[in-house]
Amino acid sequence: MNTDAIQSHRLVHTFLELVQIDSPSGHEEVIGEHLKARLRDLGCSVEQDEAGNLIARLPGDGDDPILLSAHMDTVGKDTGIKPVIREGVIYSEGDTILGGDDKSGVAIILETLACLQEHPEWSHPPLEIVISVSEELGLVGAKKLDKSRLQAKWGVVLDAGGPIGVLVYAAPSQDSMKIAILGKKAHAGSEPEKGVNAIRVAAEAIAAMPLGRIDEETTANIGVIQGGEARNIVPDRVDMIAEARSRDEAKLQNQVDAMFRACHDAAARHGARVEFDVESSYRAYRIAPDQPPYIAAARAFQSLGIEVQPKMSGGGTDGNIFNEAGIPCVVLSTGMADVHTPDEHIAIQDMVDAARVLLALVTDAAS
Ligand SMILES: [Zn+2]
Numbered sequence: 455m456n457t458d459a460i461q462s463h464r465l466v467h468t469f470l471e472l473v474q475i476d477s478p479s480g481h482e483e484v485i486g487e488h489l490k491a492r493l494r495d496l497g498c499s500v501e502q503d504e505a506g507n508l509i510a511r512l513p514g515d516g517d518d519p520i521l522l523s524a525h526m527d528t529v530g531k532d533t534g535i536k537p538v539i540r541e542g543v544i545y546s547e548g549d550t551i552l553g554g555d556d557k558s559g560v561a562i563i564l565e566t567l568a569c570l571q572e573h574p575e576w577s578h579p580p581l582e583i584v585i586s587v588s589e590e591l592g593l594v595g596a597k598k599l600d601k602s603r604l605q606a607k608w609g610v611v612l613d614a615g616g617p618i619g620v621l622v623y624a625a626p627s628q629d630s631m632k633i634a635i636l637g638k639k640a641h642a643g644s645e646p647e648k649g650v651n652a653i654r655v656a657a658e659a660i661a662a663m664p665l666g667r668i669d670e671e672t673t674a675n676i677g678v679i680q681g682g683e684a685r686n687i688v689p690d691r692v693d694m695i696a697e698a699r700s701r702d703e704a705k706l707q708n709q710v711d712a713m714f715r716a717c718h719d720a721a722a723r724h725g726a727r728v729e730f731d732v733e734s735s736y737r738a739y740r741i742a743p744d745q746p747p748y749i750a751a752a753r754a755f756q757s758l759g760i761e762v763q764p765k766m767s768g769g770g771t772d773g774n775i776f777n778e779a780g781i782p783c784v785v786l787s788t789g790m791a792d793v794h795t796p797d798e799h800i801a802i803q804d805m806v807d808a809a810r811v812l813l814a815l816v817t818d819a820a821s
Contacts, residue, residue: 456576456817457758457810459569465809466802469537469544469561473553476533477526479594482506482587485526489560489585496567498583505598506587512567514580520750520819521582521609521781522566522812523772524559525589525596529794545799552798558788559612560585562809569813578816582606586772589613592630593736596772601779608746609783610815611773617763618807620787621751624766625774626671626699627706627738633717634729635659635681639690649688650726653681656692659720663713672700673768674709701738701766736770739777747784754815760807786811 477485486506493500498510508526511519528535532550539545546552563583570578582604587595614622635656640649656679665674674697681692696713700706710732717728741748743764755762773783789804 456573457813459573460565460806460809460813461568462802462806464568465561465565465806466544468564469554469557469805472557472561473535473537476535477528477553478531478533479527479529479588479590482526486587489526492564493567493583496564497571498567503599505595507595507599508583508585509603510583510585512570512581512583514578516579519580519582519606520816521584521604521606521776521783522563523584523586523609523611523776523783524563524613525556525586525772526560527588527590527595528553528557529555529590539802542803543799543801546796548796550796551794552800554788554790554798554800555793556589556613556788558790558800558805558808562612562788562805562812565809566812566816570816576817579819581816584772589772593770593772593775596775601776601781604779604781606781609776609781610747610751610812611771611776611783611785612788612808612812613771613773614767614785614787615790615793616765616787618787618789618804618811619755619760619763620765621748621755621762622765622767622773622785623748624701624740625738625770625785626701626768627703628697628699628735628770629706629710630733630735631696631698631710631713632731633694633696635692635694635717635721636727636729637688637690637724640688642686642688646688650690650724652689652692652726655720655724655726656681656694658723659717662716662720664709668709669705671702671766672698672705672709674698674713697735699768701740703738736774737778739774739782741777741782741784745782747782750815750819751784751786751811753818754811757814757818758807758810760811
């Protein structure tokens, strides 16, 4: 069978090499160069856009390319990652992330390309590969990418955790909010009545807001709050950064409205003002079981005897951006676990299985 071509040793070697190349979001120059060379060696033509995203193309049969995507940046600021293998599982040495998010996705794509290069007799559609930058900063690279350059009709993003078989077919919309409460300064001791305490107003607003889990597809959070200058000054400004997510657009709008109203009501009670900026971070999507990426992924899992585990996600990936741009994508698990923490790890067998799935998907899609 085709998928026996996946070489565990080579895949692990690629993965270990990638995680040892520092690439926190915003610092992807070195890994970008490395990947450019790797992709060219694997037979792809490669372009890099101004943001640093790589678009690689591998010719194939037929006119409809498939998009394969992962991100090259890693979350936070960790560098000097030292991978260790214990009983078939790859960890970091312990004080950094591993960077399997999303170097595992990148390594799986490279291994799949290596198998295709070794077997030119296998039929597969043309492949369009996007390795994005700064995904962890809020899908920044994928947003900057000029999607009109892509010809793919559908695609697969390798950037989910969980057992192999996880098929993420829906993800929420997210709105980000920057909120400023503007009060009035006064001396806290001699004439507090002349001031409007922005911290007090913010506190009342937050206390009145629905936050946390709103329902099974809606969440909201105040993530950052800053304000005040000195003990003896009535503070005139508080800044907050907040978010709301929902897989239902109307519910998302309701939630943002409720947060807006809570701020305005509290401000009105005290004579403060509110600046409330909402920005759409990404939009929700839902891929139906009869759409090509869902069908192709489910068939690949089934061909390998792996149980399909359809999943709705609570977070965004580059898949949201591709879906919004009219390229329906599902997101598949690479086997990564406990991501964004020093406990992050990935089982070698899971990564191998994820690569077998991708190879099966790509070679089956020609038929
Ligand atoms: Zn990721």
